[in-house]
Structures are given as structure tokens and as C-alpha cells.
Amino acid sequence: MDDDLALAIRRLRETGVGFVIVKGGHVLAQSDDHGILSLVAAAERLRAAGMTGAVLADRILGRSAVLVAVWARIRACHGETISEGALQEVQRQGLAFSYGQRVPLILNRSGTGMCPFEAAIRNVVHAGDAVVKLQAVRPGGGHTSSGGPAPGSPAPGSPAPGPATSPS
Numbered sequence: 001m002d003d004d005l006a007l008a009i010r011r012l013r014e015t016g017v018g019f020v021i022v023k024g025g026h027v028l029a030q031s032d033d034h035g036i037l038s039l040v041a042a043a044e045r046l047r048a049a050g051m052t053g054a055v056l057a058d059r060i061l062g063r064s065a066v067l068v069a070v071w072a073r074i075r076a077c078h079g080e081t082i083s084e085g086a087l088q089e090v091q092r093q094g095l096a097f098s099y100g101q102r103v104p105l106i107l108n109r110s111g112t113g114m115c116p117f118e119a120a121i122r123n124v125v126h127a128g129d130a131v132v133k134l135q136a137v138r139p140g141g142g143h144t145s146s147g148g149p150a151p152g153s154p155a156p157g158s159p160a161p162g163p164a165t166s167p168s
Helices: 004-017 036-048 064-072 084-093 117-120 125-136
Strands: 019-023 026-031 055-061 076-083 096-103 106-108 143-145
Touching: 004 019, 004 026, 004 055, 004 076, 004 096, 019 036, 026 036, 036 064, 036 125, 055 064, 064 076, 064 084, 064 117, 064 125, 076 084, 084 096, 106 117, 117 125
Parallel strands: 055 076, 076 096
Antiparallel strands: 019 026, 019 055, 106 143
């Protein structure tokens, strides 16, 4: 595993933050906020600084977080929990990735439906368009992963399936 990605994952797990972005052995951004908008803000700072090639470790990696990472020119992603849509997107984008647990989709915080950020970008193809749509979403709730791994797809060494609070 890449040293930067290993550092980002270690920092994510040790500190309990929502996400960590690392490049060259240095933490460029992290947030205690477990929402996608703080990741969007960090991505905007990376782009403004002309930064490319960093890595992202996120508590819950949905497709919206992957598209933000692509927009921010992130080269590798890790999700402690990753959705099927995010997994397909990292593969489509050609990003290096790792994950702990795979789930069918990311749910809203109350667990009653799809995460509003994931719903907002459901039909979006281009990363820049996704960022614009995400900035327009101001829901009252956040998101959680759906209740367990996708059928037949638990990651090796992952803990027993269960709901997870989403950082993205």
C-alpha cells in the first residue's frame, strides 16, 4: 500500500475524523465534520492551490465523495465503508482504492431513504457538475451506510455488518 494512503487511513482510524487528505507524508486537510460539504471545501482549497496527486481516506465513501475526489485531482481513495456506486465510480475513474466494508448504498441519517447528497448526483457523470449539485444541497440530515455489506461482498477482515454513520 502507498505510504500516503497508509498514513491517511491510520490518521482516520486514530483520530475519528470524517476524512483525511494526505500528500508527501503531510496531512493537507481533515475534518471532524462527518458531512460531504467539508470535503467539498477541502477540495476547493486543493484546486485553488493547484495541488494534485493527494490521497483521501474517508469514513464512508459514497459516489458523491468519489466525484469530489476526482474533481480535486485525488489519486487514491480509501473508504472504511464504500457503497456499490462509489466502488463502480473509482473503477470507472481509474483511481487506486481500498475499503473495509462494502454496502449497497448510502442512506440518510434517519435510515429512511437514500442520502440526499447521493440522490443529488445520481445521474451526474462529470465531477465538476457533481460539486455544483452538492453545494446546492442543504439537507437537515446527513447519511449512513445501508444495513450491511452488499450481497456476497464482505471485504476480507471486515467487522460484522451493521449500520455506519457517514462522514461523506
